[in-house]
Structures are given as C-alpha cells and as structure tokens.
Amino acid sequence: MPGLSGRMSTVVKAKISKLLDKAEDPAETLDYSYQKQIELLQNVKKGIADVVTSKKRLQLQEEKLKQQVVKLDTQARQALSAGQEDLARQALERKNVIQTELQSLDSQIAQLEQQQEQMTDSEQKLRAKIEQFRSKKEVIKAQYSAAEAQVKISEAATGVGEEMADVGLAMQRALDKTENMKARADAVQELEAAGTFEDLTSLDSGQDDIDRQLAALSSSSEVDSELAKMKAELGSGQPSSAGELGAGASAGSEGEGASTTTTEAPSEAPASEPAAEPEQ
Amino acid sequence: MIVRVSTEGQYELDDDDIAALNELDNAAVASCESSDEAGFHAAFEQLLEFVRSHGRLVAGDDLRGSDVILPPPDVSMEEARAEFSGEGLIPG
Numbered sequence: 001m002p003g004l005s006g007r008m009s010t011v012v013k014a015k016i017s018k019l020l021d022k023a024e025d026p027a028e029t030l031d032y033s034y035q036k037q038i039e040l041l042q043n044v045k046k047g048i049a050d051v052v053t054s055k056k057r058l059q060l061q062e063e064k065l066k067q068q069v070v071k072l073d074t075q076a077r078q079a080l081s082a083g084q085e086d087l088a089r090q091a092l093e094r095k096n097v098i099q100t101e102l103q104s105l106d107s108q109i110a111q112l113e114q115q116q117e118q119m120t121d122s123e124q125k126l127r128a129k130i131e132q133f134r135s136k137k138e139v140i141k142a143q144y145s146a147a148e149a150q151v152k153i154s155e156a157a158t159g160v161g162e163e164m165a166d167v168g169l170a171m172q173r174a175l176d177k178t179e180n181m182k183a184r185a186d187a188v189q190e191l192e193a194a195g196t197f198e199d200l201t202s203l204d205s206g207q208d209d210i211d212r213q214l215a216a217l218s219s220s221s222e223v224d225s226e227l228a229k230m231k232a233e234l235g236s237g238q239p240s241s242a243g244e245l246g247a248g249a250s251a252g253s254e255g256e257g258a259s260t261t262t263t264e265a266p267s268e269a270p271a272s273e274p275a276a277e278p279e280q
Numbered sequence: 281m282i283v284r285v286s287t288e289g290q291y292e293l294d295d296d297d298i299a300a301l302n303e304l305d306n307a308a309v310a311s312c313e314s315s316d317e318a319g320f321h322a323a324f325e326q327l328l329e330f331v332r333s334h335g336r337l338v339a340g341d342d343l344r345g346s347d348v349i350l351p352p353p354d355v356s357m358e359e360a361r362a363e364f365s366g367e368g369l370i371p372g
Contacts, residue, residue: 006305008286008349008363016345118287125289128340136343159343162284170287173352 016161017154026149030137033157037130040164044123047171048116054178055112062105065098072098080227081234088230092223108181115174122167129160282338283331284346288353291335301348304330312360320357328353 072095079087133156140152281298284290293301304327311319327350338344351360 006348008351009346011363012349013345122287125340129343132341132343155345156343158345162345162349166284166286169352173287173354 012162012165013158015165016158026144026146026153027141029153029157030141030149033153033160034130034134034137037126037133037160037164040167041123041126041130044119044126044167044171047175048119048123051112051116051119051171051174051178054175054182055109055116058105058109058112058178058181062102062109065102065105069095069098069102076227077230077234080230085227089223089227092226092230096223096226105181108177112174112177112181115170115177119167119170119174122163122170126160126163126167129163133157133160281348282344282346283335284349285328285331286350286352286355290338290342290346291331292338293331293335297330297334301327301330308360312357315357317357320360324351324355324360 072091076088076091076095079085079091136152136156140149140156144152281293281295282290283293283301304323308320308323308327311323331350351363
C-alpha cells in the first residue's frame with residue numbers, strides 16, 4: 001500500500017525490527033525487549049508529568065494575563081476620568097491584544113488537556129501489552145525451540161513495539177505543542193514587559209515600536225466602541241467632575257500631543273508639555 | 281485486518297473493507313499532493329471515520345501488530361507530505 005498508511009506502517013516496522021536486532025539469542029531478545037519496554041513505560045510516565053507541568057505553567061500565565069486585562073481596563077477608566085483619552089486608548093489597545101492572545105491560549109490549553117488524556121490512555125494500553133508480553137515471554141522460553149521462539153518473539157514484540165512507537169509519537173506531539181505554546185506565551189510576556197503595561201505614565205503616544213505594533217494589531221473600531229462605552233459610563237456615573245474632564249479630554253486629544261506626566265492629578269489641566277521627560 | 285490510528289488505537293476491520301479503505305487513503309494522498317489543504321483534511325477525516333465506524337476496537341492486551349498504520353488525527357498536511365518524502369512522522 002503506497003499511500004499514507006503504507007508509509008507509516010513501513011516506518012514503524014523498521015523501528016521495531018531495529019529494536020529486535022539488538023540481541024541474537026531468543027531468550028536474550030525476550031529479556032532485552034522486556035527491559036526496553038519497562039524503560040519506555042517509565043519515560044512515558046515522565047513525559048506525561050512534563051506535559052502536566054507545562055500545562056500548569058501556561059494556566060498560570062493565562063491567569064496573569066487575565067489579571068492584566070482587568071488592570072488595563074481599570075487604567076483605561078482612570079486615564080479617561082483624568083481626561084487623558086490617548087492613554088485610555090492605548091490601554092484599551094493593549095487590552096485588546098491580550099484578549100486575543102488569551103483566546104488562543106485558552107483553546108491551546110484545551111487541546112493539550114485532550115492530548116494528556118490520550119497519553120494517559122496510551123500508557124495504560126502499553127502497560128497491558130507489556131504485561132501480556134511478560135507472561136508470553138515465560139511461555140516461549142519454556143516451551144519452544146530456538147527457531148520457533150524467534151518467530152513467536154517477533155510476533156509478540158511487534159505488538160508491543162508498535163504500541164511503544166505510538167506512545168512515543170503521542171508524547172512527542174504533546175511536548176512539541178507545549179513548547180510552541182510556551183514560546184508564544186513568552187513572546188506575549190516580552191511584549192508586556194517592553195510596553196511597560198504597569199506604568200501608565202510612560203504610555204506616551206508613538207513612544208516605541210511596540211506601540212505601533214499594538215495599534216496595528218488591535219482593531220481600532222473595537223477600541224473606539226469600547227472607549228465610547230467607557231465614556232458614556234463615566235459620564236453617567238460621575239456627572240459633575242468627570243463630565244467636565246471628559247469634555248476637556250476629547251478636545252485635547254484632537255491633536256497628536258496630549259502627553260501628560262501623571263495620572264495621579266486629575267485636577268490638573270492636560271497641559272501640553274515638551275513631552276519626553278516624565279519626571280522632573 | 282488491523283488498522284491503527286496513531287495516538288488513538290487499533291481497530292479490526294473486515295477484509296471486505298480493504299478496497300474502500302484504499303480508495304479513501306488514495307483520495308487523502310491525492311489532495312495532499314495537490315496541496316489542497318481543506319480537501320486533505322476532509323478526505324483524511326473521512327478515512328478516520330470509516331475506520332472508526334467499520335472497525336472494532338482491539339483489546340489492550342492483544343499483541344497483534346497492525347497491518348496498516350494511519351497518521352494521528354491532528355496531522356497537518358505538511359506532516360502528511362513528509363510521510364511520502366521519507367522524513368517520517370515517528371520520532372527516532
């Protein structure tokens with residue numbers, strides 16, 4: 001069979017016969033195979049533990065990003081009520097990016113969960129086959145001549161060898177997936193660090209590459225509507241002072257400037273200082 | 281005939297099913313060779329469904345090897361293509 005299945009079968013069989021070629025005496029082959037099987041079973045257990053660990057790490061990261069979303073939302077509100085619409089917009093843009101990232105992280109974690117279950121399932125099957133092999137091994141050793149034993153051994157070892165190859169494949173795929181996810185999560189963390197989400201005062205517009213990337217990535221219409229909604233909420237929630245500041249902010253943000261040094265002083269007018277130095 | 285779906289398990293199929301299986305396998309290969317990604321996934325999914333619905337799951341302590349081994353359900357077209365060109369999917 002030349003197709004996909006044929007090729008897979010050939011690869012697996014080649015690997016199994018390589019495993020069996022190691023020893024010459026049938027009895028030795030049996031013990032060697034069994035020993036290899038037990039070793040692999042240990043590896044599988046370790047592999048599953050690795051997947052679980054990586055998954056937990058990603059879940060932690062997810063948790064952190066969720067907190068970041070809440071924080072950015074709060075910061076956007078603060079900035080808006082302080083009359084700094086540009087800052088609010090940037091916070092919302094970042095929030096948008098993180099939310100997109102969260103969605104894909106979420107589905108990837110679910111996939112990993114499924115793979116972990118599959119691996120656990122395969123491990124149980126492999127364990128059953130190894131157990132079966134162990135009892136057959138003793139029968140073969142006791143009852144068959146060397147020539148007959150060779151045949152019986154390769155029959156029995158094929159089943160186990162195939163299961164081993166399959167568990168190995170499942171493990172490899174699960175681990176590759178965690179690696180990809182980890183790299184992605186790390187990249188988001190770097191974005192986060194480079195953009196200093198922590199510190200709103202440094203979020204002057206056009207300050208760094210990250211800002212431009214973020215702006216390009218986030219759909220501005222989504223940010224616009226969120227901003228409008230936030231404004232409306234702030235307007236109705238705090239009718240007196242917030243209303244005035246909101247009006248001032250929209251007037252001030254028309255041009256590109258609107259860089260303000262601090263968010264802590266909402267009473268100050270959004271003065272257009274020479275930008276750059278946030279601290280005096 | 282025993283067919284393994286990689287990372288999923290072994291299924292025992294009747295010999296009558298071989299021709300249909302071959303046809304589905306060829307369809308998957310054809311769409312893979314013409315770089316038809318959507319076509320490949322559809323064809324491969326059909327192949328898997330055929331095995332799952334026509335086959336009986338082989339018991340865990342059965343030591344028989346498979347006659348045919350299929351790639352894992354989440355195989356990408358690139359991985360499937362690598363199967364033909366010789367790289368192989370199974371880690372060394």
